[in-house]
Amino acid sequence: MDTLQKPRPDCETPAACRNCESRQGGLCSVLSAAQMVELNRHSIRRRIEAGNEIIGQGESVGSYGNILKGVIKLSKMMADGRQQIVGLQFAPDFLGRPFQGESSITAEAATDTEICTFPRHVIDRMVGDVPHMERMLHAQALKELDEARDWMLTLGRKTAQEKVASFLYLIATHIDPENADAATFDLPLSRADIADFLGLTIETVSRQMTKLRKDGVIVIENNRHVIVPNSDRLRDAAGID
Known part of the structure; x- marks a missing residue:
């Protein structure tokens, strides 16, 4: 039986997910209880102290994550070592880019942070199986694009x-x-x-x-x-x- 295709009552949503920030308004908000059960099997919650790197620019991407708490600083480094902060992420943002094998940014915990991580191959598969998840990720990407344009105005004018x-x-x-x-x-x-x-x-x-x-x-x-x-x-x- 494919649990991704046969929803169960919401009461069967994993207990750890019911009051999660991402379940209320993030990526997981579009998943059925059965899909949450499937995803929860592969999830790991991580606590990261402020100042610690989550992934470095150019590193291979092995997992994605939902931000549950805290602020994550995104930055890019030039060839000569100069670095620029290019964005911030907050709960319940999704950290990562599906189908991207190498990180184009460095992500660092700006504050004490908690994220729920999932193996890359699990999310990449679910994006193909769950149209609502694909649309949610697309919506976040468009929101980030709008925010980047607004920030260009802030910096330029x-x-x-x-x-x-x-x-x-x-x-x-x-x-x-x-x-x-x-x-x-x-x-x-x-x-x-x-x-x-x-x-x-x-x-x-x-x-x-x-x-x-x-x-x-x-x-x-x-x-x-x-x-x-x-x-x-x-x-x-x-x-x-």
């Missing part, structure tokens, strides 16, 4: 203050999407990484953080903990329509 506010708005609206009205979070990147991500100097990032704090747009505690009292004010500071 926005002022330093708008860039810093855009970064903070990105974190505020992704790190805890269920509490966007009064977001509170620890910065997932160092000042140096934020500067790299925004194409600014560390001093400029610090000055703009201070200005946003003095204007009451954000509250900063212990240098890393940020509170956003009103997301609309931060959105306005970021120059987002």
Whole structure:
């Protein structure tokens, strides 16, 4: 019997998957209980401490993963060793590119992170067997494309203050999407990484953080903990329509 083709009642969904972030809104949200049972047989949950690499640029891809908790930093390295942060991923994003044998980026845990990993061959097979999974991955790819285009605008046209506010708005609206009205979070990147991500100097990032704090747009505690009292004010500071 092919369990991928014969759904079972949702009550048979593996207990570990029922309250999982990815089950609610990520890749696994499109799977039936039977498909979840099949996938769960091959899954391994990994906890990765901040600063540890998950996969390096140019390495062979042996597995993919659902991000369950934390922030992952994506970067690319040039031939001369220079490196650029090109994106961030949050729960419940899918980490990896189906059918891609070699990683084109380096993925590193920016914060303490938890991911649920699956062997590459299992996901590649399921993508072919489960049309909803293929559509979900396609939708994520299009979302990432739209976000990359928005970030090109941020880097190319926005002022330093708008860039810093855009970064903070990105974190505020992704790190805890269920509490966007009064977001509170620890910065997932160092000042140096934020500067790299925004194409600014560390001093400029610090000055703009201070200005946003003095204007009451954000509250900063212990240098890393940020509170956003009103997301609309931060959105306005970021120059987002």
